Amino acid sequence: MKDINRRDFLKTAAIGVSMSVFGTKFLKASDESPSGYRIGILVDTDVCVGCRHCEWACKVAHNIPTASLESYSDNSLFKEYRRLDAASLTVVNEFENEKNPSLPVYVKKQCMHCEKPACVSACIVGALSKLEDGSVVWDTKKCIGCRYCMVACQFQIPTFDYDKPIDPQIRKCDLCYDRRKTEKLPACVSICPTEALLFGERDEILRVAKNRIKRKPDVYINHIYGEQEIGGTTWMYIASKSFDNLKMPPLGNSPAPGTSESIQHGIFAYFVPPVTLYAILGTIMWLTKRRSNENKENRIEFEQEKKGVDT
Ligand code: SF4
Ligand code: SF4
């Protein structure tokens, strides 16, 4: 484990856990990891203080413009429930704490990195991929802006960069792919001052979560959100109140890709077969994107030539 300080070390659930991206092999949404190694991150909502440092660190790590960290102490924005957007890959919301009204419950939201990601199944051009370690990443170069992933995701996570309709960008948490390549913890885990976020191997993280619930049955409800939901997720949560009341969707244990497929097949049952429709739409969007990229390249060439003449 290189380049890891003591604070970060405490935020990993298992000694020797690898922070690096485990292989770069892309799997199908339904594939099991051949190595069996899966990342897990625990969000302990009882420990989170709602400082939103994770939001700030996430933006910095992804080169998203942001205000100073000091300005994040403004709690007035908790008045309204906030959703993710193209410039916010993670957000923290505040919920009432009936047991102790002076201590609200804070819940950080981001892509859950599902074991069986519906977004990967839905993407017709392979712009979203599942890696061996369970993380789900995206490639903006391949994305054609069809937004099927947004429809398929049961957590309503992928967002669309509406400012760029010609060269669209789907955005979501990538589990800090670039940081993990250099053996660094995800930015949000690294900055969290209360260790409300714990990173490690999924089985180890589950063990820690179960222990905390067992040790404090008066604090936590007996439910680890993400352990089983839609086949399990990388991010998992423990809390003092029902997850329905924390705006976490009540989902069954069956993986979502099958569900999303049947939704698509249901929608198109009486129209053009989905594969044909996908092919037509995909071709149109791919051509549009290619033309836009060619225009961009021509522009750059033109500017360079112009510079050459000017100098
Ligand atoms: S939460 Fe949504 S976007 Fe994230 S991996 Fe699961 S299906 Fe995909
Ligand atoms: S893991 Fe990285 S991308 Fe995901 S919410 Fe945390 S900082 Fe953002």
Ligand code: SF4
């Ligand atoms: S940085 Fe940690 S304590 Fe602060 S809001 Fe995020 S998860 Fe909660």
